[in-house]
Amino acid sequence: GENVEQHPSTLSVQEGDSAVIKCTYSDSASNYFPWYKQELGKGPQLIIDIRSNVGEKKDQRIAVTLNKTAKHFSLHITETQPEDSAVYFCAAKMDSSYKLIFGSGTRLLVRP
């Protein structure tokens, strides 16, 4: 079945620096890749998503890139701020499936 691997498990950056989180998926039929941010005591919040017919998508300081050949996608956060500190999850979904397969999460700490 589909599997999603996420790295790193923890990431500490200085405020203002960039942060990159990478995910690899196993099933080449996957065609939808959302990213979620989860703060303490809250549910996962959708921050950006990308579909397989697009290679890159950007929303202000957040961007996602997709490499279908290598079956990996990445989240890029530029000019990080302390409020970016949270756990980030990637996920993948096949069009024929109804469920999201989540990565194991990355705990991002932005040091002021």
Next chain:
Amino acid sequence: DSGVTQTPKHLITATGQRVTLRCSPRSGDLSVYWYQQSLDQGLQFLIQYYNGEERAKGNILERFSAQQFPDLHSELNLSSLELGDSALYFCASSVIGDSNQPQHFGDGTRLSIL
């Protein structure tokens, strides 16, 4: 605020008991998904309903069941509870269930089994 409402926020009970978790989807969303989040298993898909009918099943135990009512709210029933059932249970909703529409999550119910 995602617009998905889950109640209760916290639930503490004992082994062998039965609990019901409730979810109200975002206005206009027809599909509801249930996920379990534990420290060792991460976020795991349990079950999906679309407009009142079960659409997909994931790693849901036979002791667990769910339903979606005509007003589109959903309930997840957990019975014969075991210590290992302690986890966060999330509900998500989307407009429809069979395309790549974003899923929006509630803030979850934290279930603690003593």
